[in-house]
Amino acid sequence: MTVALHADIARLKRSNPEIFARPLLARLRDWSLWLVFLGLVAFALWWIDASPMRIFNGLSKLGMLVGLMIPPWPGDGFWDYCRAMLETIAMAFLGTVIAAVIAVPLGFLGAKNIVPNWLFHFTLRRFFDAFRGIDGLVWALIFVSAVGLGPFAGVLAIAVGDVMVLGKLFAEAIENVDKKPVDGVRASGGGGLHVVRLGVLPQVFPVMMSHVLYFFESNVRSATILGIVGAGGIGLQLSDRIRINNWQQAAFIILMILVTVAIIDAISRRIRARLV
Incomplete structure (x- = not known):
């Protein structure tokens, strides 16, 4: 059973080499696309000035507003x-x-x-x-x-x-x-x-x-x-x-x-x- 299984895997590797061992150019292309994606995300965050300090200050102000909302009241x-x-x-x-x-x-x-x-x-x-x-x-x-x-x-x-x-x-x-x-x-x-x-x-x-x-x-x-x-x-x-x-x-x-x-x-x- 084990010998037959290894033979089937070997046959699959020979018939579909791109699945088991992707070519170097394909791997480089994928890594390049991921780097471009991460670069775009980083550029977008820089463009909108999404700094950790702004996020921290925003959350603290948001907490203050939530405190002012409690308790909800319709008034008149x-x-x-x-x-x-x-x-x-x-x-x-x-x-x-x-x-x-x-x-x-x-x-x-x-x-x-x-x-x-x-x-x-x-x-x-x-x-x-x-x-x-x-x-x-x-x-x-x-x-x-x-x-x-x-x-x-x-x-x-x-x-x-x-x-x-x-x-x-x-x-x-x-x-x-x-x-x-x-x-x-x-x-x-x-x-x-x-x-x-x-x-x-x-x-x-x-x-x-x-x-x-x-x-x-x-x-x-x-x-x-x-x-x-x-x-x-x-x-x-x-x-x-x-x-x-x-x-x-x-x-x-x-x-x-x-x-x-x-x-x-x-x-x-x-x-x-x-x-x-």
Whole structure:
């Protein structure tokens, strides 16, 4: 048994020498890549001046701020915070719904098996990629300047920021559908709309809803940040409390955000599990 095992290992070494003894040039290449990576990390740390002293001073100041936050206390603004939290949830909900409604037709148009024209498909996908490169915070700043302060700007920022991402995800889901139901609808004499309605949509609807629910979870968190730049909601309340150094109320708002996001995540996770 041992002799046969050694013979098998020797045969493997002869047939695959690069696995057991990598060439010197390959090893030098790997070490060079690791050195380049470490050099880039060191350069980036030097560029941002991430010195140990700055980290130590920052942690000590952070500890002082945490001490000022204890105990969290709403003061006289509890109901104002509740209203602002509901406003943030409404922003996330409306923005996600608007983005999903617009993304559904874009997803069908961007799927190769629905619109086979490669030029149209390529142009639409690059359009998706271009808009996905702009962060929601940038959209919030743009819409605050365009339509003014308040939650309407936040809804528009969430909708525009999500529509292209959802469109791309929907298109990929549509491209991966099983062809048998589609062929069955066509064989029964169904037209293009029947194929989409009866052959494609029942397969991709659970996936689409799962994506939409996940984006709603994420947008509740994002809406708090958008409020800091003037889009309303609980983020604006948090920004005001930090600006006037009212750290106890700021801590209470942060706890409200954490609890709300946790509840929404739990509910959304259960719904997505049932759908998928």
